[in-house]
Amino acid sequence: MKVTQHLWFEKDMEAAIRFYTSLIPGSVLEWIKPIPADTSSEPAGSVRIASFTLGDQRYMAIEAGPLDPFNHAFSIMVECDTQADLDRLWDALKEGGAVEACGWLRDRWGLSWQIAPARLGELMNDPDPDRARRVTEAMLKMVKLDIAALEAAAAG
Structure with a gap:
């Protein structure tokens, strides 16, 4: 089993991840990609997901507008x-x-x-x-x- 923290960003997800990974040694932004339009009610390319590590911790993130x-x-x-x-x-x-x-x-x-x-x-x-x-x-x-x-x- 793998455990991964998941963060929901209203906006600026990529800027946040690039900032975090620049601060903590051993961190890397692995990938960012849009969610295809046919799986989302949002305009094509407006919802994105990402995978990154901070130090020794795995994270996923989504940028999908306001939620909580x-x-x-x-x-x-x-x-x-x-x-x-x-x-x-x-x-x-x-x-x-x-x-x-x-x-x-x-x-x-x-x-x-x-x-x-x-x-x-x-x-x-x-x-x-x-x-x-x-x-x-x-x-x-x-x-x-x-x-x-x-x-x-x-x-x-």
Whole structure:
């Protein structure tokens, strides 16, 4: 079995996919093609589908006009090893979108992202409950996550 996430774009699907795949190493836009007119009530060529990977995750997408907007029920989480990678992704994805608390943001297409340090889960699940609490409390006060500040909170 294969599991593939599927995204519905009202418009600008190709621009979004090209942007996403340019940001995350190991990503590729595999193909984009129109859905033939005889299978759609839309004008020929106006509905398109695409296949792409982001890092190690498979995605399909459709551009087919308005349906349901993206919301927090689905987000893409990217775990970064360095603050430089985290900053680069954060700055690129927030452009034209909106930042939120705790490492969340919405990009210009409305898709929710969580840009987090790869080490965050380990820090928040530390066997020492005081260390885990300090990290969680520090993270809850942040918008963009700061690896050094999270490490400092863990150290006390």
